[in-house]
Amino acid sequence: MxxxxxxxxxxxxxxxxxxxxxxxxxxxxxxxxxxxxxxxxxxxxxxxxxxxxxxxxxxxxxxxxxxxxxxxxxxxxxxxxxxxxxxxxxxxxxxxxxxxxxxxxxxxxxxxxxxxxxxxxxxxxxxxxxxxxxxxxxxxxxxxxxxxxxxxxxxxxxxxxxxxxxxxxxxxxxxxxxxxxxxxxxxxxxxxxxxxxxxxxxxxxxxxxxxxxxxxxxxxxxxxxxxxxxxxxxxxxxxxxxxxxxxxxxxxxxxxxxxxxxxxxxxxxxxxxTEKDHQIINKVSTEYNKLIKYSCTGCRYCMPCPKKIEIPAVINFYNEWFLYNGNDKIKADFKTWIPPKRRPSACISCNACQNHCPQSLPVSTIMGKASEIFE
Ligand SMILES: NC(=O)c1ccc[n+]([C@@H]2O[C@H](COP(=O)([O-])OP(=O)(O)OC[C@H]3O[C@@H](n4cnc5c(N)ncnc54)[C@H](OP(=O)(O)O)[C@@H]3O)[C@@H](O)[C@H]2O)c1
Incomplete structure (x- = not known):
């Protein structure tokens, strides 16, 4: 060490x-x-x-x-x-x-x-x-x-x-x-x-x-x-x-x-x-920044949601949808892992989550977009 x-x-x-x-x-x-x-x-x-x-x-x-x-x-x-x-x-x-x-x-x-x-x-x-x-x-x-x-x-x-x-x-x-x-x-x-x-x-x-x-x-x-x-x-x-x-x-x-x-x-x-290492890391960083829609780190500071939505998991599925070119497997996984009562359509935009998000993500907007794709 x-x-x-x-x-x-x-x-x-x-x-x-x-x-x-x-x-x-x-x-x-x-x-x-x-x-x-x-x-x-x-x-x-x-x-x-x-x-x-x-x-x-x-x-x-x-x-x-x-x-x-x-x-x-x-x-x-x-x-x-x-x-x-x-x-x-x-x-x-x-x-x-x-x-x-x-x-x-x-x-x-x-x-x-x-x-x-x-x-x-x-x-x-x-x-x-x-x-x-x-x-x-x-x-x-x-x-x-x-x-x-x-x-x-x-x-x-x-x-x-x-x-x-x-x-x-x-x-x-x-x-x-x-x-x-x-x-x-x-x-x-x-x-x-x-x-x-x-x-x-x-x-x-x-x-x-x-x-x-x-x-x-x-x-x-x-x-x-x-x-x-x-x-x-x-x-x-x-x-x-x-x-x-x-x-x-x-x-x-x-x-x-x-x-x-x-x-x-x-x-x-x-x-x-090395200089070359840094160049490669910069390319990777640019690529991820292009691919990842919302930079959630899964810290769960947004939880608990008063409507019991599994917010970090929903954002993760939303990002994966774009990372893997709208692969239907992501939709199937969403249905398997997010129980109906914890899905994003339950969002009432109270923004209790948003006020605590260290990444300042527009959580209720993301819930709306995720609901359109997955529900
Ligand atoms: N003070 C604050 O405001 C604040 C905020 C955030 C964090 N923190 C503190 O900082 C700590 C570190 O942040 P973090 O937990 O976000 O750290 P991190 O190292 O960025 O993320 C940890 C996650 O990375 C994955 N991981 C770790 N080692 C790996 C390896 N060798 N190979 C593959 N995946 C690996 C695991 O995720 P998977 O298993 O899901 O892949 C693990 O749960 C926290 O635990 C907490 O103590 C403080």
């Missing part, structure tokens, strides 16, 4: 971090706890020392399972990251309630890396209204958290404003070779680094979209490379190439993915991709 140094403490941080937003699931949708614990512990046994969870992942169960995985001596081997979802609070007192609930779920007393979660313009207003930062400083003084950072999903100008608004100790942005100019993007990475902030990267594989859809045109570009790599390897190495990156969170869902990502990040040094 490669390690980079956290500039606040000089601690080594593994280049692969474990994101617990996409843990393996059972058929009923609950986390497959046994497998998830095995995966988190295998990661730590192989040198991973950064584990990222949040209040809302897996409807609160991510924190619980992460807490269980970190028992039996594993907790002291990692930096544990968790986040304050200010948008869940209805009044200032809720901030403390949420924080206490997190410690309770994790069965822990200290959170090392604590982030203000998912900052965008609306959430930032709530952070100020409910004095979240003063609360976190108090918790830091009490020793309940060690470092204060933020995760971000808005545009570059607002990113600069947030970086400058507070003496943060680190920050977390979405970055992959398709999103280099999206949200904070590479400009944001450079700006944060110029202010001494190292970057935690989320969605390096665009939530799996850069690995699970491999159109022929993309495959053709990868084949041009001198060294043959899997799509996951290309995407992770692209992020690892930036020395400003402290750790790359991947939300691994299977043991095989974990094993592959450990291996990839065991020798990914900064600036190690």
């Amino acid at each position: 490669q390690y980079r140094t956290f500039n606040r403490t000089n601690e080594p941080v593994s280049l692969l971090g474990f994101g617990t937003m996409r843990l393996p699931r059972l058929k009923n949708g609950n986390i497959d706890e046994t497998e998830a614990i095995k995966m988190i512990r295998t990661a730590i046994d192989n040198g991973v020392n950064y584990v990222d969870t949040a209040y809302m992942y897996h409807d609160g169960q991510s924190e619980v399972v992460t807490g269980k995985a970190l028992k039996d001596g594993y907790r002291k081997k990692v930096l544990l990251a968790d986040k304050m979802p200010a948008w869940f609070a209805k009044e200032e007192a809720d901030i403390e309630k949420i924080f206490n609930e997190q410690l309770h779920r994790l069965e822990d007393q200290v959170i090392d890396m604590y982030l203000v979660h998912n900052i965008d313009k609306d959430i930032w207003k709530k952070v100020k209204e409910y004095n979240v930062l003063a609360f976190l400083e108090k918790k830091r003084e009490e020793g309940k958290i060690k470092h204060i950072g933020f995760s971000f999903h808005d545009d570059f100008d607002f990113f600069k404003e947030i970086v400058d608004a507070y003496p943060w100790e680190f920050c977390q942005i979405q970055l992959n070779y398709m999103d280099k100019d999206f949200q904070a993007g590479i400009k944001g990475l450079d700006y944060a680094a110029s202010k001494g902030l190292q970057l935690i990267i989320m969605e390096p594989l665009k939530g799996g979209k850069l690995t699970d859809i491999l159109p022929e045109s993309v495959e053709k570009y990868w084949a041009e490379a001198d060294i043959k790599r899997t799509p996951a390897e290309w995407a992770l190495r692209w992020v690892a190439d930036f020395p400003e990156v402290l750790t790359i969170l991947s939300g691994m869902s299977t043991m095989n993915q974990l094993e592959e990502n450990i291996e990839i990040l065991s020798d990914a040094l900064p600036h190690s991709l």
Whole structure:
């Protein structure tokens, strides 16, 4: 495993971090706890020392399972990251309630890396209204958290404003070779680094979209490379190439993915991709951008839908329809996997989903278009 140094403490941080937003699931949708614990512990046994969870992942169960995985001596081997979802609070007192609930779920007393979660313009207003930062400083003084950072999903100008608004100790942005100019993007990475902030990267594989859809045109570009790599390897190495990156969170869902990502990040040094590698990656990125209609990463921040529509799955089918030239198999899969009561025609355009989408997707419009194709 490669390690980079956290500039606040000089601690080594593994280049692969474990994101617990996409843990393996059972058929009923609950986390497959046994497998998830095995995966988190295998990661730590192989040198991973950064584990990222949040209040809302897996409807609160991510924190619980992460807490269980970190028992039996594993907790002291990692930096544990968790986040304050200010948008869940209805009044200032809720901030403390949420924080206490997190410690309770994790069965822990200290959170090392604590982030203000998912900052965008609306959430930032709530952070100020409910004095979240003063609360976190108090918790830091009490020793309940060690470092204060933020995760971000808005545009570059607002990113600069947030970086400058507070003496943060680190920050977390979405970055992959398709999103280099999206949200904070590479400009944001450079700006944060110029202010001494190292970057935690989320969605390096665009939530799996850069690995699970491999159109022929993309495959053709990868084949041009001198060294043959899997799509996951290309995407992770692209992020690892930036020395400003402290750790790359991947939300691994299977043991095989974990094993592959450990291996990839065991020798990914900064600036190690060649000029030709970058040219190929740019061609792939342009091709995906042409093919993918709506850039959903399947993060599920839009859920639950009041009409119970399976929003991320519907958007995925919609994208696949175009990626595979309107293949009837996609229609058949839609009918098999999306039960009648969870289909897009139920959308009432309430936009509860849209307000929470980190990618700012026009969800109700997409539901209308998907309904026309599939229903
Ligand atoms: N703070 C925030 O606002 C925020 C937002 C988003 C994420 N996060 C954090 O950042 C973490 C990372 O983001 P992410 O989960 O979107 O990461 P990601 O690495 O972009 O996506 C993870 C998905 O990629 C696929 N994958 C991973 N390794 C693979 C491999 N070797 N080969 C093939 N496919 C592979 C899997 O999808 P399939 O199995 O479906 O193919 C997996 O579920 C999250 O888990 C979460 O902890 C934070």
